[in-house]
Amino acid sequence: MRKVILVLIDGLAHEVAQHSLGYLLGLCEAGRATGYKLQCELPAVSRPLYETILTGTRPVDHGVVHNQVVRTSREQSIFTLARAAGLTTAAAAYHWLSELYNRAPYQAVRDRFTQDERLAIQYGVFYHRDDYPDCHLLLDAEWLRRRFDPHFLLVHPMNVDDAGHKHGLDSSQYRNSARRLDLWLADYLPGWLAEGYQVLVTSDHGMNRDHSHSGTLPEEREVPLFVLGDAFSHDRHARPRQLELCGTLASLLGLAHDKPVCGELLK
Template sequence: MKHKVILVVLDGLNDGVARHAMGHLQAYAAAGRAALYTLTCELPALSRPLYECILTGVAPIDSGIVHNNVSRLSHQRSVFHYAREAGLSTAAAAYHWVSELYNRSPFVISRDRHTEAPDFPIQYGHFYWNDHYPDSHLFADAEHLRVKHSPDFLLVHPMNIDDAGHKHGLDSAQYRNSARSADILLADYLQGWLDAGYQVLVTADHGMNNDRSHNGLLEEERQVPLFVLGDAFSFNPDVEPRQTELCGTVCALLGVAHDKPVCRDLLRPAV
């Protein structure tokens, strides 16, 4: 069965903070309408390598995107590629590194900020380049893409949680409140997405530490949440998904051919 999918990557969100700060998402879980899992991110715990990992299922050590300054098109096939090859539509409201990985590199603001390119892996996009770009604007960008283009796959990628962590650290009111703010923003859109028939995954690339950074093996840097919402998910509490399985799992939900690992236990048997 084919489904539309929205993947939300809340950049820099630590799993522990997600568990106590994301009240709206946790309400869905408490009502049996969502499930929350803990993922351990791949290494290194850095953004561009883990965007690549989430969207292609390939760990950084194998993708070659091994730090944030590797600025080039991906050598891997991503969710966007598989969806387009199957004739589905794609969109992203995301940091400009996503455009550089899958559409064009380097990112040229005047050319790539707003993308409408039917032949590209990411057909429709709103891309930003400042880490303090307001999450409220980013979610509005994403909703504009959804309403205008009704994409089969939509990536939503805000940055303010990560930005607060780099400025103030993991154990700070600013970081925790950025997570709470993202949860409140999600509350404006989430039920509408579900009512429109989307399956929704909410996760993060990496966590954060008290040095106001991330790159290593500390639990707080590597453990991130995965919320899943929609009738295609099993909500099995015993599942242990891997970050490298997200790409294939999204492809399975979309009903497109792919060659990536899948966390089948996340899904209902019919998917």
């Protein structure tokens, strides 16, 4: 069993990740991380793809098919798998994650700061503004990690997606939002790795030139995946799928499960 951190960067297109994430790409060049290109499931929309990534189920099957489906998940998620095995879970994330895996609808006074061992996400700092600063979000995540020592931690920054909706794929604001996040991650990743965490950095969907996403354009569907840690094979020829992320996380955590896994990613 390994402890795992999943960094889910909202709305980051692969084509922008390939030239904007200088720190992560530097780790790849140094042989300390490996990067891949994933194709997201459809529709390329946030709430459906949170559920896909965290349950290994397509939107057309799990039923969360757009962002206005406000209910808790009906699937077995990485959080419920971990809790069934007695592991500790935490998330610093947008409030839709609280609605999917804890309680819906979100009530900020009740749910923004969560500490309840009975819930699927036991410990959480949730936010409800798309412009909530990524640097604050990373501080929230690190506080959760140090305070509660979770086996699985979800870190979910939103500013890249927010910049894309406001300014579009081809904007300096979108690219610079990705660059800033990459450099803020550089303050945390070395410590996480030194403490033995296995880290995955990916995105739910990309962004188009119309300041939106939901369809089949490559810039909407193609997203990055970086893996860091000694439990990964670092096989550059592996072909992971978004549907395999939940099962891969579960395998890293040593959980019994029947989710699809990208075995090529793991040693």
